[in-house]
Amino acid sequence: MRIYEDGDIFIEREASEIPWVKIFTHEPYKELTDAPADIRAKLWRVYEITEKEMLEYYSPKKINMASFGNYLPHLHIHVMARFEDDSFFPEPMWGKKQRESILELPSFEEFAKRLYERLTKEL
Amino acid sequence: MRIYEDGDIFIEREASEIPWVKIFTHEPYKELTDAPADIRAKLWRVYEITEKEMLEYYSPKKINMASFGNYLPHLHIHVMARFEDDSFFPEPMWGKKQRESILELPSFEEFAKRLYERLTKEL
Numbered sequence: 389m390r391i392y393e394d395g396d397i398f399i400e401r402e403a404s405e406i407p408w409v410k411i412f413t414h415e416p417y418k419e420l421t422d423a424p425a426d427i428r429a430k431l432w433r434v435y436e437i438t439e440k441e442m443l444e445y446y447s448p449k450k451i452n453m454a455s456f457g458n459y460l461p462h463l464h465i466h467v468m469a470r471f472e473d474d475s476f477f478p479e480p481m482w483g484k485k486q487r488e489s490i491l492e493l494p495s496f497e498e499f500a501k502r503l504y505e506r507l508t509k510e511l
Numbered sequence: 512m513r514i515y516e517d518g519d520i521f522i523e524r525e526a527s528e529i530p531w532v533k534i535f536t537h538e539p540y541k542e543l544t545d546a547p548a549d550i551r552a553k554l555w556r557v558y559e560i561t562e563k564e565m566l567e568y569y570s571p572k573k574i575n576m577a578s579f580g581n582y583l584p585h586l587h588i589h590v591m592a593r594f595e596d597d598s599f600f601p602e603p604m605w606g607k608k609q610r611e612s613i614l615e616l617p618s619f620e621e622f623a624k625r626l627y628e629r630l631t632k633e634l
Binding site: 435 | 582
């Protein structure tokens with residue numbers, strides 16, 4: 389599911405129990421500092437808008453952010469909304485599972501729509 | 512071990528087999544977007560300088576970056592140099608251990624010294 393796209397970046401949903409999106413650059417840069425300054429600035433700006441919308445829409449316990457690319461060295465930033473009763477909290481989503489969890493969250497489709505509108509307006 | 516410090520941020524080493532540092536803001540902001548714009552810009556700049564020095568000094572397979580704060584909600588960014596034969600690669604450092612590994616790496620103290628000098632010069 390592609391949530392947003394422009395000439396520099398695109399945003400996709402990661403299948404998960406939690407709200408989780410990945411911000412990719414179109415160019416397959418390996419490291420963040422391989423990207424030119426304007427693309428890096430754009431990525432941070434998109435990250436910040438995404439975090440803000442997640443905070444406002446979901447009121448999560450915490451936002452988590454990560455950029456690994458060990459399997460696929462194509463620059464992307466993970467943005468995750470974490471909840472005290474999600475399956476892994478307080479461990480990272482890559483850590484040890486803490487419990488069986490069924491989260492009741494507002495619609496992701498509505499979040500995606502709001503994020504799209506906000507990015508379109510603020511970028 | 513405190514590697515660098517100024518009025519906005521400080522950098523500490525994380526005890527690990529891999530080169531791993533954490534960039535903290537002095538103010539205990541919870542989320543990245545809780546920090547004012549100048550501190551956010553500073554954090555990204557410090558992140559980028561740290562990544563560049565890690566790449567040049569260690570020639571790792573990949574840089575990994577993360578910001579969680581689920582246990583301690585005090586804004587900090589993890590910067591990790593990853594190697595194909597480290598204990599977790601290609602999993603994140605929070606993932607499933609892949610092998611027993613003994614890495615032979617250049618001195619961390621020398622890396623810390625170079626990072627300090629670079630930050631002092633470029634900031």
